Amino acid sequence: MKVGPRVVVVVVVVVVVVVVVVVAKRKQKMKLVRNSAMALVSLCCMLGVPFTTASVINLEDEGSCSEPSWNVAECDGYFCDKTLSTMFLFMTHNSYATPDRVWAENQNFGEGDQFEAGIRGFNFDIYDIDGELSLDHTPNDEVWTPAPYIDSVNQILEKMEECKYRDEIVVVEFEVKKSGEGTHELAAEPWGDKVITNFNSSKPFSHYIAKGQRVLLLTNKNINIPSMGMYRRSDYVTQNEYEWSCEQNTPDFSYREGPKNDPNSAKMMNHFCSTFKFPDEMESGKMNDKYVILHNSRLFAKQREYGSFPNIVAVDFYDKGNIWPAQDLIRKGQQYVGDEFVDGTVCTIGTSCWKCQGEYSFWTSKSVMACGAESCLSEGTICAKTTTCNSCCSKTHKFWYSKSTTACGAEPCWDSSKTCGRWTSCNACCNTDDLKCPWWGFGFGCTCGE
Numbered sequence: 001m002k003v004g005p006r007v008v009v010v011v012v013v014v015v016v017v018v019v020v021v022v023v024a025k026r027k028q029k030m031k032l033v034r035n036s037a038m039a040l041v042s043l044c045c046m047l048g049v050p051f052t053t054a055s056v057i058n059l060e061d062e063g064s065c066s067e068p069s070w071n072v073a074e075c076d077g078y079f080c081d082k083t084l085s086t087m088f089l090f091m092t093h094n095s096y097a098t099p100d101r102v103w104a105e106n107q108n109f110g111e112g113d114q115f116e117a118g119i120r121g122f123n124f125d126i127y128d129i130d131g132e133l134s135l136d137h138t139p140n141d142e143v144w145t146p147a148p149y150i151d152s153v154n155q156i157l158e159k160m161e162e163c164k165y166r167d168e169i170v171v172v173e174f175e176v177k178k179s180g181e182g183t184h185e186l187a188a189e190p191w192g193d194k195v196i197t198n199f200n201s202s203k204p205f206s207h208y209i210a211k212g213q214r215v216l217l218l219t220n221k222n223i224n225i226p227s228m229g230m231y232r233r234s235d236y237v238t239q240n241e242y243e244w245s246c247e248q249n250t251p252d253f254s255y256r257e258g259p260k261n262d263p264n265s266a267k268m269m270n271h272f273c274s275t276f277k278f279p280d281e282m283e284s285g286k287m288n289d290k291y292v293i294l295h296n297s298r299l300f301a302k303q304r305e306y307g308s309f310p311n312i313v314a315v316d317f318y319d320k321g322n323i324w325p326a327q328d329l330i331r332k333g334q335q336y337v338g339d340e341f342v343d344g345t346v347c348t349i350g351t352s353c354w355k356c357q358g359e360y361s362f363w364t365s366k367s368v369m370a371c372g373a374e375s376c377l378s379e380g381t382i383c384a385k386t387t388t389c390n391s392c393c394s395k396t397h398k399f400w401y402s403k404s405t406t407a408c409g410a411e412p413c414w415d416s417s418k419t420c421g422r423w424t425s426c427n428a429c430c431n432t433d434d435l436k437c438p439w440w441g442f443g444f445g446c447t448c449g450e
Contacts, residue, residue, distance in 0.1 A: 075206040077167030078331070084201040084216075084236060084266050088330045089171065090323055091121025091314045093242075093272045096135040097279075101147040104137070106272070106279045106316045112155035118324060121171045121312055124152065126187060128180040133187060141178040153190040160194065160214065167214075169205050171266075171312070173233060174219045184223055184230045191215045195229030201236055201264045234258050238306055242270035242314070246283040249349055251296055255305040269300045269310035281317050288321025290329065290337055291354045298335055299359070309335065343372025364388035379409035401425035416450040 079087055092114055094106035107114065111122060127134045127143050134146035159165060174187060188195055196213040208214065218233040225231075238258030244251045251271055259265040271293065273283055286292065293313060301309045309330065315323060329337065340357040346368050347353035353360040356371035363370040364387050365377065376393035382405055383389035389397040392408035400411040401424070413430035420426035422444045426435055434449025 075167050075209050077209075079169040080167060080206040080209065081204050082169075083204055083264070085264050085311060087169070087205070088311045088327060089120040089169075090118070090318060090327060091123055091171065091173065091268070091312055092119050092318055093123050093270070093314045093316050094125065094137050094279075095119075095122040096124060096147055096152050097137050101135075102137055102145050104278055106137070108281075108317060108319055110155055111152045112159055114318065115156055115159040115165075115170075117318065118327070119318060120169060121173070121314070122152075122156065123173045123175070123314065124149070126174050126176045126183065127178040128176075128183040128186070129178070131180065131182070131186070133183070136177075138177070143178075149187070150190050157191070157194070167209055169209070169214050169216065171216045171218065173237075174217070174221075176219060176221050179221065184219060184221070184225070185228065187219075188217055188228055188230050191217070191229075197229040198226045199229070199231060201266075237266045237268050237312070238262065239268040240270055240300065240303070240306075242272065244270070244273040246273035246275045246280050246287075248273070249353075250299060253300060253303050255303070260305045261307050266312050267300070267306050267308055267310045268312040268314060269297060270314050271296060272314060272316035279316050281320060284315070284317035285320035286350070288315055288318065288323045289354065290322065290326040291340070293323065293326040294329065294335060294337060295354050295356065297330070301335075341371045343370075345371045347371055364391045377408045379407075380411075381408045382406070383408055401428040414448045416448050418448045420446050420448055422446050 092107055095111055095114060096102075097104070097106040098108065098110055099105045109117075114122070124135055125137050126149065127136055127141070127146060129143065129146070133149035134143055135149050135152060136143040136146045138144050156170060160168065160170065172191075174184075176183060176187075193212055194215045196208045196216045199208075199216065205214075213229075215229075217230050218236060219230055220233055223230060223232060224235065234257045236258070238260065239256050241252040241254050241256045251269070251273070256270075258268075271287060272279070273287060274280060275283065297309050297313070300306055311330075313323075313326075325337075329335075336357070337355075339355075341347060341352070341355050342357060344363075345356070346366060347356060347360055347370060349360075349369055353369060353371070358372055360369055360371050361373050362368070363374040364383075365374060367387060374391055377383055377388065377391050378393055380400070380403075381392070382403060383392060383397055385397065385406055389406065389408065394409045396410065397406055397408050398410050399405070400407040401420075402411060411428055414420060414425075414428045415430055418429065420429055420435075422435065422437055426432060426446050426448065429435065429448035431449035435446045436449065437443055437446040
């Protein structure tokens with residue numbers, strides 16, 4: 001079959017335009033897409049070949065979008081009007097530590113899947129080995145099963161390129177375990193122009209999103225290079241300790257690092273536990289429950305060093321349990337699910353006690369755990385010596401003859417009108433020296449003396 005010159009020209013133009021379209025779509029330059037398509041239509045009309053833009057590409061397909069938000073007012077997303085201290089996000093602890101890369105994993109899915117699920121915070125242990133950055137998780141600065149750092153970065157960037165995520169912010173936290181010359185430059189470089197430079201924590205993220213800057217890089221090292229977009233974590237994030245054994249009822253809320261009582265700093269609650277120092281997937285499923293997260297967030301806020309609800313919560317195995325209802329509630333400014341137990345409700349540690357409105361404790365009057373703190377027992381309240389009597393307001397208890405049992409406090413002495421039993425209840429008489437014990441009482445039935 002003989003091919004005419006017009007057909008050859010059209011085929012060449014189509015190929016060129018399609019390539020331009022693909023590249024332009026990835027960069028979200030949709031004006032270039034439209035202009036290229038229109039040029040193709042014009043050329044085809046000149047050549048007498050019927051053609052439409054729809055035959056090249058559907059400009060309104062699912063992956064397309066308008067130009068990036070270069071104007072602050074055009075920013076449309078959760079993070080736009082938020083600052084570092086007012087936004088809320090979940091961060092995965094040891095984000096890269098998945099079954100295919102390490103032998104003791106903290107997560108089940110890679111960073112791309114984590115981002116797709118809703119994770120916006122990533123934690124990486126960095127190892128600089130002769131200028132090549134790797135990720136691993138070891139107790140020292142030696143790598144065991146290193147994974148290329150660039151692979152994790154690319155997984156996140158690929159998702160961030162999608163139009164529906166163009167106004168999303170990502171916080172990346174580095175634990176630099178082994179560094180060399182230029183390690184932090186190497187860590188920042190793969191993120192390209194998405195890195196937030198000259199960061200001001202009091203400004204809303206829309207200020208940076210408008211410039212295409214959407215990745216905040218934080219390091220544990222004493223390094224702060226705003227022009228490069230690398231910031232010392234301890235200047236911006238206040239957090240608790242993270243050594244939490246799953247056997248303990250609550251996380252370790254003791255202060256780890258960061259500005260104290262700074263309204264512009266992020267408050268991060270490390271909320272992942274371990275069993276014998278190893279990540280525990282089953283326990284993570286319990287800790288990632290909305291009641292547990294909110295319960296511990298309220299306790300976190302009571303600590304003097306933090307003074308507010310956490311706005312970053314670091315978790316293991318984010319896919320276990322269900323963290324997202326907690327995110328929805330916290331982002332709405334709510335601190336309770338809404339059906340928590342009132343004080344005095346009996347509960348079980350490790351399960352139902354997480355639903356308490358406040359803390360929970362052992363109630364001696366109930367002989368079980370219950371929500372809240374038990375009120376002290378007033379004078380004369382019957383109690384048991386080794387259990388409930390410990391809750392007496394007076395901190396003392398004695399045998400009360402009028403009750404024939406032990407009760408809080410000391411029993412008031414009996415006056416002369418009170419009948420008593422000699423050698424027993426007569427001991428409660430105010431005057432034990434002048435007992436009236438008539439013969440018909442057989443020496444036992446008496447009346448207290450005057």
